[in-house]
Amino acid sequence: xxxxxxxxxxxxxxxxxxxxxxxxxxxxxxxxxxxxxxxxxxxxxxxxxxxxxxxxxxxxxxxxxxxxxxxxxxxxxxxxxxxxxxxxxxxxxxxxxxxxxxxxxxxxxxxxxxxxxxxxxxxxxxxxxxxxxxxxxxxxxxxxxxxxxxxxxxxxxxxxxxxxxxxxxxxxxxxxxxxxxxxxxxxxxxxxxxxxxxxxxxxxxxxxxxxxxxxxxxxxxxxxxxxxxxxxxxxxxxxxxxxxxxxxxxxxxxxxxxxxxxxxxxxxxxxxxxxxxxxxxxxxxxxxxxxxxxxxxxxxxxxxxxxxxxxxxxxxxxxxxxxxxxxxxxxxxxxxxxxxxxxxxxxxxxxxxxxxxxxxxxxxxxxxxxxxxxxxxxxxxxxxxxxxxxxxxxxxxxxxxxxxxxxxxxxxxxxxxxxxxxxxxxxxxxxxxxxxxxxxxxxxxxxxxxxxxxxxxxxxxxxxxxxxxxxxxxxxxxxxxxxxxxxxxxxxxxxxxxxxxxxxxxxxxxxxxxxxxxxxxxxxxxxxxxxxxxxxxxxxxxxxxxxxxxxxxxxxxxxxxxxxxxxxxxxxxxxxxxxxxxxxxxxxxxxxxxxxxxxxxxxxxxxxxxxxxxxxxxxxxxxxxxxxxxxxxxxxxxxxxxxxxxxxxxxxxxxxxxxxxxxxxxxxxxxxxxxxxxxxxxxxxxxxxxxxxxxxxxxxxxxxxxxxxxxxxxx
Numbered sequence: 001x002x003x004x005x006x007x008x009x010x011x012x013x014x015x016x017x018x019x020x021x022x023x024x025x026x027x028x029x030x031x032x033x034x035x036x037x038x039x040x041x042x043x044x045x046x047x048x049x050x051x052x053x054x055x056x057x058x059x060x061x062x063x064x065x066x067x068x069x070x071x072x073x074x075x076x077x078x079x080x081x082x083x084x085x086x087x088x089x090x091x092x093x094x095x096x097x098x099x100x101x102x103x104x105x106x107x108x109x110x111x112x113x114x115x116x117x118x119x120x121x122x123x124x125x126x127x128x129x130x131x132x133x134x135x136x137x138x139x140x141x142x143x144x145x146x147x148x149x150x151x152x153x154x155x156x157x158x159x160x161x162x163x164x165x166x167x168x169x170x171x172x173x174x175x176x177x178x179x180x181x182x183x184x185x186x187x188x189x190x191x192x193x194x195x196x197x198x199x200x201x202x203x204x205x206x207x208x209x210x211x212x213x214x215x216x217x218x219x220x221x222x223x224x225x226x227x228x229x230x231x232x233x234x235x236x237x238x239x240x241x242x243x244x245x246x247x248x249x250x251x252x253x254x255x256x257x258x259x260x261x262x263x264x265x266x267x268x269x270x271x272x273x274x275x276x277x278x279x280x281x282x283x284x285x286x287x288x289x290x291x292x293x294x295x296x297x298x299x300x301x302x303x304x305x306x307x308x309x310x311x312x313x314x315x316x317x318x319x320x321x322x323x324x325x326x327x328x329x330x331x332x333x334x335x336x337x338x339x340x341x342x343x344x345x346x347x348x349x350x351x352x353x354x355x356x357x358x359x360x361x362x363x364x365x366x367x368x369x370x371x372x373x374x375x376x377x378x379x380x381x382x383x384x385x386x387x388x389x390x391x392x393x394x395x396x397x398x399x400x401x402x403x404x405x406x407x408x409x410x411x412x413x414x415x416x417x418x419x420x421x422x423x424x425x426x427x428x429x430x431x432x433x434x435x436x437x438x439x440x441x442x443x444x445x446x447x448x449x450x451x452x453x454x455x456x457x458x459x460x461x462x463x464x465x466x467x468x469x470x471x472x473x474x475x476x477x478x479x480x481x482x483x484x485x486x487x488x489x490x491x492x493x494x495x496x497x498x499x500x501x502x503x504x505x506x507x508x509x510x511x512x513x514x515x516x517x518x519x520x521x522x523x524x525x526x527x528x529x530x531x532x533x534x535x536x537x538x539x540x541x542x543x544x545x546x547x548x549x550x551x552x553x554x555x556x557x558x559x560x561x562x563x564x565x566x567x568x569x570x571x572x573x574x575x576x577x578x579x580x581x582x583x584x585x586x587x588x589x590x591x592x593x594x595x596x597x598x599x600x601x602x603x604x605x606x607x608x609x610x611x612x613x614x615x616x617x618x619x620x621x622x623x624x625x626x627x628x629x630x631x632x633x634x635x636x637x638x639x640x641x642x643x644x645x646x647x648x649x650x651x652x653x654x655x656x657x658x659x660x661x662x663x664x665x666x667x668x669x670x671x672x673x674x675x676x677x678x679x680x681x682x683x684x685x686x687x688x689x690x691x692x693x694x695x696x697x698x699x700x701x702x703x704x705x706x707x708x709x710x711x712x713x714x715x
Contacts, residue, residue, distance in 0.1 A: 010037035022122035034110040045097040046131040048123040050146040053105045054088040055116045065089045066108035096129045124151035136236035144227050150220035158212045160243045164235040164260045168202040176228040179203040182218040208241050238265035242302045250350030257343040264334040271323045274359040278349040278374040282316040290342035293317045296332040322355050352379035356416040365487040367461035378448035385437035392463040396430035404456030407431050410446040427474050427491040503540025518552035528561035604634045616644045620698045630699040638706040644714035652690045660715035670694035677708050
C-alpha cells in the first residue's frame with residue numbers, strides 16, 4: 001500500500017494535482033474551517049470499492065469527516081457523513097465500467113481542522129457485474145474489509161444436483177464474527193438467505209435447483225457490523241430430492257461423504273419383488289468417517305417408507321425391506337439429528353427374500369451355497385414336499401474365509417406360518433430338522449444366524465426318501481453310494497466319498513475330504529471347470545467341500561479348476577491337468593502325463609520303474625523363476641522320464657517358432673534359445689533363456705542332484 005502525503009494544500013475542485021489508486025492511502029490536513037481537499041482516482045469496472053475518510057488515527061484529527069464523490073463534470077455522485085466506524089465517512093461503490101472520480105474530503109460542518117486519511121479498498125463487486133467466480137467443490141478465502149462490505153460470486157448450478165454453500169470465519173485471528181450469506185438468481189433477486197444455519201454462527205444454504213442456471217452468492221457479516229477474514233465453500237452434493245442423479249446398484253458398494261451439518265444424500269435404487277434387501281449405512285472405516293449414520297428409504301415420489309438410526313452393528317443404520325412391487329426408491333444418507341460430517345459406505349444387499357415371495361428354491365440332493373450378508377438377514381427357500389414323506393434339512397457353516405458362526409434353521413408352512421426350528425442338532429454347530437409333511441405343497445426353509453448378530457457363508461441342503469442318502473458323522477468315514485443318484489454327506493472328519501455310478505452329490509463337510517473313483521471298473525474323467533467333459537462314473541456328479549480327488553486302476557483323467565487342486569490317479573497311464581493354482585499332482589503307478597498349467601505345481605510321477613512319466617508345458621508362463629514360483633518334480637528319473645517344452649518358442653528375438661539348444665550344465669551365455677541345468681541346494685534346476693539376456697526366463701526344480709542329457713527333454 002502506497003501512502004501519499006499532502007505536501008501542499010490540495011485543490012478544492014477538479015483541478016487537483018493529487019491522485020491515488022485503489023489500495024493507496026492519502027494523508028491530508030484540513031488547515032482551516034471550510035477547507036475541502038479533492039483527490040482524483042480511476043476505478044476499474046467489475047469491482048466494488050469501499051471509500052472512506054477517517055480521522056481516528058490522528059491525535060488532532062478533524063471532528064466529523066465528510067466525503068463526497070464527484071464525477072468528471074463535478075456533479076455529486078454520492079456523499080456520506082457517519083457510514084463508517086464512529087464518525088468516519090464511508091461510501092460503497094460498485095461499477096460496471098471503468099470510471100474516473102474525484103474524492104472530496106472535509107469536516108462535515110466546516111468548523112474543525114486537523115488531519116484525515118482517505119482509503120480506497122478494491123473489493124469483489126457487490127453486484128452481477130462481479131468478476132469473481134466460485135467453482136463447485138472449491139474453497140475461497142476472502143476478507144470483509146469494512147462495515148457493510150459484501151462480496152458477490154458468480155456460480156453455475158446444475159439441475160439434479162444439491163449444493164451446500166457454507167460461509168464461516170477463516171479460523172485466523174481477525175475472522176468475521178457472524179457470517180451472513182445470500183443466494184441470488186441471475187436477475188439479482190434473493191432466492192435464499194441465512195445467518196446461523198451452519199455450525200455455531202456459520203451461515204449455510206442448501207439448494208437444489210430445478211434447472212441449470214447462473215446464480216450469485218453474497219458473502220458478508222450479519223447486520224453489516226463486522227470485518228475480518230472468511231472462508232466460502234461451494235459443495236456440489238448428491239441431490240436431496242428425486243432429482244438426484246446418484247444411483248446405487250444392489251450388492252455394489254457406494255461411497256461418499258456428509259460434508260456439512262444438515263447434509264443429506266439421496267441415492268436412487270431399483271428394488272424388485274421376490275427379493276429382500278438389507279440397506280446398510282456405516283462409516284467408511286477411515287479417519288474422518290461418519291460417526292452416527294442415519295438412513296431413510298423413500299418411495300418413487302419421495303415419501304418416507306422406513307427410517308433407521310442404530311439397527312446395524314454399533315451405530316450403523318440398517319433397513320430391511322421385502323418390496324411388494326418392483327419400482328424406483330430413494331435412499332437418504334445423513335448424520336443422526338443432522339449433527340455430524342464424514343465419509344460413509346452404503347451397501348444395498350439384494351438378498352433371497354425373507355418371505356413366501358422368495359424366488360429361491362431348494363431341491364432334493366442339491367444343496368445351495370448362500371451368505372448371511374448383514375445383521376438380521378435371513379434367506380428363505382421354497383421346497384416342494386409330498387404328504388407322508390420324511391425330509392432332512394441341514395444348515396452348516398461353509399467355506400474357509402468367512403463361515404457362518406452359528407447357523408439357525410426355521411421351517412414354515414405354505415402360508416409362511418412357523419412350524420419348527422433348530423440351532424445345534426447337527427454336527428458341531430450345524431442345524432438339522434427332520435420333518436414329515438402332513439400335506440403336499442410348497443413349504444419354506446429359512447437360513448440365518450442364531451442371534452441375528454453375525455454374517456457369514458453357509459450350505460443348506462434337503463434330503464429324503466426320494467434319493468439315496470448316506471450320512472457320516474464327525475469322525476473319518478468311508479461313504480459309498482450305489483448305482484443310483486446318491487447324496488453322500490461327510491459332515492466332520494477326514495472322509496472318503498465314493499458315489500459309484502449315477503449322478504451323485506458328494507458333500508465332504510468339514511475336514512480334508514476325498515472324492516474317490518477307485519471302485520470304478522471303467523475309465524473316469526473328472527473336469528472341475530466343465531461338466532460336459534465328465535466321463536464314466538463321474539457323469540452328473542457334483543462336489544461340495546472336497547479337497548482331494550482320486551481314481552483307481554483304470555486309464556483316467558483329472559482336470560482341475562482355478563484353485564489349488566490335489567489329484568491322485570492310481571495305476572495305468574493317466575493324465576493330470578492342474579490348470580490354474582498351485583496344484584499337487586500324484587500319478588502313482590503307470591506312465592502318466594502331467595499338465596501342471598499356471599502356478600507353482602508339485603508333481604510326483606510314482607515309484608513304478610520302467611514307466612516314463614512326462615511333464616508337458618504349452619507356455620513359458622506355466623513355470624516361473626525362483627523358489628516358490630517354479631514347478632517342483634519330486635521323483636524325476638533321469639534317462640527315463642521326460643520334460644516336454646517343444647510347444648513354446650525358444651527364441652523370442654526372432655520371428656516364427658524356434659527350438660531350444662541344450663547346453664547342459666555350462667550355464668546360460670546370453671544367447672536366446674539356450675536350455676540347461678544347474679545344481680542348487682541339493683536339487684537340480686532346469687533353466688531356459690528365451691530373450692538372450694543371460695538370465696533364466698523359465699525354471700523347473702527336480703528333487704535331488706542328477707546329470708541331465710538332451711534325451712531328458714523334448715525341445
